[in-house]
Amino acid sequence: MTTEPENLPPEDEPTSLRISRKNPLPHVESTEIRQGGKPGSRYARRVRTGERRFERGEDEGTVRATAVATAPRTDAQRFWRRIRKFAVGAPISSEDVEEQKLPKWKALAVFSSDVLSSSAYATDEILLVLAAAGAAALTYSIEISAAIVLLLAIVTFSYRQTIGAYPNGGGAYIVARENFGDIAGLSAAAALAVDYVLTVSVSIAAGVLAITSAFPELHSLSVEISVGVVALITLLNLRGVRESATIFALPTYAFIVSIVILLIGGFARLLIDPGLHADIPESVHPLGVSGLSVFILLRAFSSGCAAITGTEAISNGVPAFRRPESRNAALTLVWMAVILGTFFFGLTILAHEFGVQHADKVSVPAQIAKTVFGNSPLFYFIQASTALILLLAANTSYADFPRLGSILARDRFLPHQFTFRGDRLAFSNGIIVLGVAASLLLIAFDADVDLLIPLYAFGVFVSFTLSQGGMVVHWLRLREPGWRRSMVISGIGATATGVVAVIVGGTKFTEGAWISMIAMALLALTFHAIHRHYVGVERKLELPPDALVGSQARHRQAVLVPVDELNRAVLRTVDYARSISPNVTALHITDDLERGHRLRREWEQTVLDVPLLIIDSPYRSFVAPVLSYVDALDKSDPGQYVTVVLPEFRTAWPWQRWLHNQSARRLRNALLDRPHTVVVEVPYHLAAPAGPDDED
Numbered sequence: 001m002t003t004e005p006e007n008l009p010p011e012d013e014p015t016s017l018r019i020s021r022k023n024p025l026p027h028v029e030s031t032e033i034r035q036g037g038k039p040g041s042r043y044a045r046r047v048r049t050g051e052r053r054f055e056r057g058e059d060e061g062t063v064r065a066t067a068v069a070t071a072p073r074t075d076a077q078r079f080w081r082r083i084r085k086f087a088v089g090a091p092i093s094s095e096d097v098e099e100q101k102l103p104k105w106k107a108l109a110v111f112s113s114d115v116l117s118s119s120a121y122a123t124d125e126i127l128l129v130l131a132a133a134g135a136a137a138l139t140y141s142i143e144i145s146a147a148i149v150l151l152l153a154i155v156t157f158s159y160r161q162t163i164g165a166y167p168n169g170g171g172a173y174i175v176a177r178e179n180f181g182d183i184a185g186l187s188a189a190a191a192l193a194v195d196y197v198l199t200v201s202v203s204i205a206a207g208v209l210a211i212t213s214a215f216p217e218l219h220s221l222s223v224e225i226s227v228g229v230v231a232l233i234t235l236l237n238l239r240g241v242r243e244s245a246t247i248f249a250l251p252t253y254a255f256i257v258s259i260v261i262l263l264i265g266g267f268a269r270l271l272i273d274p275g276l277h278a279d280i281p282e283s284v285h286p287l288g289v290s291g292l293s294v295f296i297l298l299r300a301f302s303s304g305c306a307a308i309t310g311t312e313a314i315s316n317g318v319p320a321f322r323r324p325e326s327r328n329a330a331l332t333l334v335w336m337a338v339i340l341g342t343f344f345f346g347l348t349i350l351a352h353e354f355g356v357q358h359a360d361k362v363s364v365p366a367q368i369a370k371t372v373f374g375n376s377p378l379f380y381f382i383q384a385s386t387a388l389i390l391l392l393a394a395n396t397s398y399a400d401f402p403r404l405g406s407i408l409a410r411d412r413f414l415p416h417q418f419t420f421r422g423d424r425l426a427f428s429n430g431i432i433v434l435g436v437a438a439s440l441l442l443i444a445f446d447a448d449v450d451l452l453i454p455l456y457a458f459g460v461f462v463s464f465t466l467s468q469g470g471m472v473v474h475w476l477r478l479r480e481p482g483w484r485r486s487m488v489i490s491g492i493g494a495t496a497t498g499v500v501a502v503i504v505g506g507t508k509f510t511e512g513a514w515i516s517m518i519a520m521a522l523l524a525l526t527f528h529a530i531h532r533h534y535v536g537v538e539r540k541l542e543l544p545p546d547a548l549v550g551s552q553a554r555h556r557q558a559v560l561v562p563v564d565e566l567n568r569a570v571l572r573t574v575d576y577a578r579s580i581s582p583n584v585t586a587l588h589i590t591d592d593l594e595r596g597h598r599l600r601r602e603w604e605q606t607v608l609d610v611p612l613l614i615i616d617s618p619y620r621s622f623v624a625p626v627l628s629y630v631d632a633l634d635k636s637d638p639g640q641y642v643t644v645v646l647p648e649f650r651t652a653w654p655w656q657r658w659l660h661n662q663s664a665r666r667l668r669n670a671l672l673d674r675p676h677t678v679v680v681e682v683p684y685h686l687a688a689p690a691g692p693d694d695e696d
Contacts, residue, residue, distance in 0.1 A: 034635075034638075042638070051068060052066060052068065053065065053066055053068050053069035053625075053628040053629070053631070053632055054066065054069060054615065054625075054628070054629070054632070057593075057614070057616055059593070059597065059614075061600060061611070061612065061613065061614060062593065062596065062613075062614040062615075062616060063613065063614070063615050063616065064615070064616040064618070065589075065615050065616060065617045065618070065619075065621070065624075065625040065628065067619070068628070069617075069621075069624055069625045069628035069629075070091075070617070070619050070621040070624040070625065070628075071624075073624075073627065084423060087235060087238070088235070088238045088239045088240075088422070088423060088424055089239050089240070089243065089423070089424055090423070091423040091424070091619045092240065092423065092424055092425050092619075093618040093619060100240060100242045100425055101242075101319075101320060101321060101322045101323075101325075102242065102245055102320055102321055102322060103322055103328075104321070104322075104328050104331060104332050104335075105249070106242075106245040106246065106249055107245070107314075107317075107320065107321055107328070107329070107332050108252070108332050108335060108336060109245055109248050109249040109252040109253070110245045110248060110317075110320070110395060110396065110399050111313045111314045111317055111320075111332065111336070111396055111399060111400075112252070112310075112313075112314075112332070112335075112336040112339075112340075112396070113248060113251075113252050113389060113392055113393040113395055113396050114199050114203060114309070114310035114313060114393040114394070114395075114396035114397065115307075115308065115309065115310035115311055115313070115336060115340055115396070116252070116255065116256070116336065116339060116340055116343065116389065116393070117203055117206070117207075117255070117386075117389045117390045117392075117393035118306055118307045118308070118309060118310065118340075118344075118393075119259070119307060119340055119343040119344040119347060120206065120210070120347075120363065120364075120365050120386050120389070120390055121206045121209075121306070121363060121364075121390075121449060122148075122303075122304050122305075122306050122307035122344055123141065123145070123304070123344070123347050123348045123351050123364045124358055124363055124364045124449075125300075125303035125304055125306055125453055126141050126144055126145065126300045126301075126303055126304040126348070127141060127351065127356070127357060127358040127364065128303065128358040128450065129296060129299045129300040129303050130296065130300050131357060131358055132296060133292040133293070133296050134292070136292070137292045137296065138352070138357070139352065140292070140297065140300070141300075141348050141351065141352055142348055142349060142352055144297070144300050144301050144304055145304065145344060145345050145348040145349075146345065147301060148301065148304050148305055148307055148308065148344070149341045149344065149345050151305070151308060151496055151497075151500065152307070152308045152311065152337055152340065152341055153337065153341070154492055154493050154496050154497075155308060155311050155464060155493055155496075155497065156311065156333060156334065156337040157489050157493070158467075158468045158471065158489055158490055158492075158493030158494075159311060159312060159314070159315045159333060159467075159493075160330045160333055160334070161471060161486050161489060161490060162175060162315045162467060162468075162471055163314070163315050163318055163326050163329045163330045163333065164326055164330065165471065165474060166315070166318075167318050167319075167325055167326040167329075168318065168319060171188075171192065171312050171315045171316035171400075171404075171463070171467060172188040172189075172191070172192055172312060172316075172463040172464070172466050172467035172470075173185050173186075173188045173189040173192060173404060173407065173408070174407070175188075175466070175467045175470035175471060175474065176188040176466040176467060176469075176470045178470065178474075179469075179470035179471075179473035179474050179477070180466070180469070180470055180473065182528075182531075183524075184466055184470070186413065186524040186527045186528060187462065187466060187520070187524055188462070188463045188466040188467065189404065189408055189413070189523075189524070189527060190459075190519075190520040190521070190523035190524040190527065191459040191460070191462040191463040191466070191520050192312075192316070192400075192401075192404055192459070192463050193401065193404065193405075193523055194459040194516055194519050194520050194523065195309065195456070195459040195460045195463065196397035196400060196401040196404070196434065197397070197401075197434065197437045197438050197441060198441070198452065198455055198456045198459070198516070199309065199310060199393070199394060199396065199397040199456075200230065200233075200394040200397045200398075200434065200435075200438035201438045201441040201442050201445070201452055202306075202449060202452045202453060202456055203390050203391065203392075203393035203394045204226045204229050204230060204233075204390070204391055204394055204438070204442065204447075205222070205226055205442060205445075205447045205448065205449045205452055206363075206390040206449050207229070207386075207387050207388070207389075207390030207391030207392075207393070208222050208225050208226050208229070208387075208391070208447055209222075209361070209363060209390075209449055210363055210365075210366065210383060210386045210387035210390055211225070211383075211387045212361060213361060213362045213363050213366045213383065214366070214380065214383045214384075214387075216361060219361060222446070222447040222448075223442060223443060223446060223447045225447075226442045226447040227439045227442060227443065229391050229394075230394070230435050230438050230439045230442065231435065231439075233391075233392065233394050233395060233398060233435070234398070234431055234432065234434075234435035236248075236395075237395065237398040237399075237426060237431050238422060238424065238426055238428055238431055238432075239424050239426070240424030240425055240426050243424070248392050248395050251385065251388035251389055251392050252389060252392070254385040254388065254389075255385045255386060255388065255389035256339065257385070258381055258382045258385040258386065259343050259346075259347075259365075259382075259386075261378065261382070262347075262350075262365065262368060262369055262372065262382055263342075263343070263346045263347070263350070265372045265373060265378070266346075266350040266354075266368055266371075266372050267346075267350070269371075269372050270350075270353055276354060276371065277354055277355045277371075278354040278355055278356045278367045278368070278370070278371040279367075279370070279371070280357060280359075281359040281361070281362040281367065295507065298503050298506075298507050299507040299508070301500075301503065302457060302500065302503045302504040302507050302508060303453065303457075303508075305457050305461070305500055305504065306453060306456055306457050307340065307344045308340070308460075309456060309457055309460040310393075310396055310460075311333075311336075311337070311464075312460075312463060312464065312467065313396045313399070313400050314329050314332055314333045314336065315329070315333070315467075316400045316403065316404060317329075317399055317400055317403060319403075320399065320403075347364065347365060347368065350368050351364050351367075351368060354367070354368060354371050356368060356371075360450075363386075365382065365386055366382075366383060366386075369382040369383065394438070397434060397438075398431055398434060401430055401431075401434045402418075402426065402427030402428075402429075402430025402431050402434065403427060403430075404430075405418040405427060405429070405430035405433070406418055406419045406427050406430065408527065411531075412530070412531050412534035412535070413527040413528075413530055413531045414527065414530060415530065415658070415659050416659070416662075417429050417662065418430050418433075420620070421591075421620055422620075423619070451512065454508040454511035454512035454513055455512045455513060455515055455516045456516075457500075457504045457508070458501065458504045458505050458508065458513045458516050458517065459516050459520055461497050461498075461500045461501035461504055462501050462520070464493070464497035464500075464501070465494055465497045465498040465501050468490045468491075468493035468494035468497060469490075469494040469498075471486075471487075471490035471493075471494075472487055472490045472491050472494060474490075475487035475490065505517070530659065533651075533656055533659060534659070536686075537649070537651075537660075537686055538567075540568070540686050541567035541568045541569055541684070541686075542567065542568070543566065543567060543568060543571070543606070547571065547606050557580055557581035557583060557641065557643060558581070558583055558585075558633055558637075558640060558641070558642045558643070559577045559580055559581045559583060559584045559585070559642075559643045559644075559645060560584075560585055560586075560587055560626075560629070560630070560642065560643070560644045560645070561573055561574055561577050561584060561585070561586045561587065561610075561644075561645045561646075561647075562586075562587045562588075562589065562626055562644070562646065562664070562667065563586050563587065563588055563599075563612070563647075564588070564663075565599065566599060566602050566603055566606060566607075568684065569647040569648075569649060569682075569684035570647055571606075571607075572647070572682060572684060573645055573646070573647040573682040573684075574586065574607060574610055576645060576680070576682050577610075577643075577645045578609075578610065580643060580645075580680075581643070582609075584610045585610070585611055585612075585613055586603070586607070586610055586611065586612045586613065587612075587613050587615060587626060587629065588600075588612060588613070588614045588615065589615050589617050589621075589622050589625050589626065590614065590615070590616065590617065591616070591617050591618060591619075591620045593614070593616055596614040596616075597614075599612070599614075600612055600614060615629065622663050622666070622667070623663075623666050623667050623670050626644075626667055627670055627671070627674070630642050630644070630671070630674065630677060634676060639676065640676065641676050641677070641678055642676065642677050642678070643677075643678040643679075643680060644667075644671055644677065644678070644679050644680070645680045645681075645682060646664045646667065646668060646679065646680070646681050646682070647664070647681075647682055647684060648664060648681045648682065648683045648684065649683075649684055649686055650683045650684065650685045650686060651686050652686060664681075668681070
């Protein structure tokens with residue numbers, strides 16, 4: 001049924017041209033003009049509510065893009081949407097971000113799987129080093145483990161304070177940058193990034209080792225299995241934090257139950273049969289005769305410190321917790337530390353009492369379980385749960401690395417693409433980059449835990465030290481109530497972790513720690529180079545204080561200018577658009593209305609005669625809402641030409657172009673296939689010297 005709409009615009013003034021600040025959609029989404037059954041006949045049809053691409057926003061001059069606006073347009077797009085929906089799930093609106101936050105029991109599974117899983121291989125690493133000094137040296141494993149548990153307690157108390165002082169996450173990067181400056185902040189960020197990639201690689205390699213310990217015939221396929229697991233975990237994380245937490249909770253708690261069973265069973269067997277000893281596997285590492293030295297003890301300590309890597313994860317991901325975020329995160333951190341300390345120290349005692357030694361293809365927990373339970377179902381349950389937690393421990397990095405990347409991108413140390421949230425509100429680009437980097441590392445090191453571990457711990461303790469040192473400066477600077485006690489705790493944490501960083505770097509340098517050091521330095525320099533480029537671009541685009549734009553009408557034509565922010569390039573583009581037609585509308589697509597309102601206030605003070613239409617895109621789509629708006633204009637006045645004018649940055653170096661124009665390029669490609677649409681690009685040459693119009 002069609003009806004004649006009320007208040008149709010005059011024939012000489014198309015609907016699409018009557019856009020104002022107060023009434024951005026007067027007729028565009030209320031009526032559309034359609035071709036009648038007879039040649040040359042047209043009729044007006046009222047657009048039904050469920051078919052509308054836009055809804056009026058709560059604020060003046062703001063509209064909201066509906067699901068219809070972001071719906072696929074072609075068969076290929078619809079096919080790809082179905083594939084994505086099957087693989088990662090249906091898109092989630094930005095308005096539902098609070099519902100994606102985690103309760104404590106799920107957060108423990110997400111943020112603690114890495115640190116809890118390290119209890120399954122940390123004792124192995126201690127015994128591997130001590131074996132070089134002979135059988136007598138193996139008795140020092142308990143003292144070394146006790147020292148590591150003490151260090152765990154110090155780090156835990158220190159990070160509890162960090163959570164309270166910095167509830168917005170970011171961990172070591174935010175703390176170090178705010179209190180020490182950019183160099184320290186970027187060093188911490190680089191250390192964390194290297195740590196997260198290595199966490200994925202080491203965890204998965206250790207998990208595959210647990211599988212091949214139970215099924216030795218699979219040992220030759222370790223690399224292939226490892227890369228396959230990385231791909232699977234990457235896909236699961238693209239489904240969103242909440243859903244991945246649900247998936248990973250079961251393996252985490254199964255591991256906790258299995259180790260509790262192993263500890264209870266192991267100590268019970270010791271009471272019943274004090275002389276019980278483990279069978280030595282064929283692949284056991286041969287005992288050396290070099291004699292015990294301080295250097296070997298320090299190496300064993302630094303290797304065992306792999307047990308506490310990942311402790312910082314909760315402080316980095318505080319915003320992922322349900323309210324009250326800080327309190328829930330601090331409580332979860334304590335739970336994690338107590339569980340880890342109990343598991344690690346208990347397994348080390350059992351390994352010592354049963355005479356377990358490091359073996360290349362059979363892990364320490366596997367030898368203990370075999371000694372206690374034999375080939376019973378409990379042995380295979382412990383092996384299966386250990387393998388799962390080691391494989392899925394990588395999820396901790398998937399929770400933190402993309403979030404760190406988004407913070408660095410927000411501060412302009414990484415490309416803006418890292419701030420993008422995918423269909424499921426996950427930082428998709430960061431997740432994919434992490435998966436690719438970890439896969440390359442596993443291939444390069446043949447998925448060998450013993451080769452990867454020396455690369456691992458140095459970056460962790462560098463970030464620990466910078467974080468806790470920054471907290472000392474924080475307490476000294478603010479002097480909040482209780483600051484002296486807090487400063488002492490942070491100072492002890494910084495000193496302890498700094499000493500460990502020196503020990504790890506010195507004892508593991510020739511074994512591979514130098515690779516981590518070089519990677520951290522190169523990564524920090526890359527962050528700095530990207531930031532320098534963005535700052536230079538901002539300086540060239542900065543508006544002069546007295547910028548004010550007027551207009552002189554020349555031609556009638558519907559012209560749209562998509563804008564992200566107000567700068568020189570945008571003003572030049574708007575000025576060009578006004579030379580085409582007086583009927584120019586600026587479009588700002590956003591999922592952050594607060595940022596949109598700030599832009600509107602700045603816009604209305606600078607641009608006098610071009611209205612700014614804000615389109616709220618709750619599904620974080622940029623191209624689709626613009627296309628839908630152009631469609632709505634076309635349907636309100638069929639056959640008219642709509643000109644879309646895009647600002648384009650031309651950078652000094654070709655590699656810098658990847659840092660800009662990505663959204664504009666995607667929009668341009670989408671518009672080129674659309675009839676009655678003209679795309680104009682207005683270049684702004686960043687490398688060119690400032691002209692008279694660009695001077696401040």
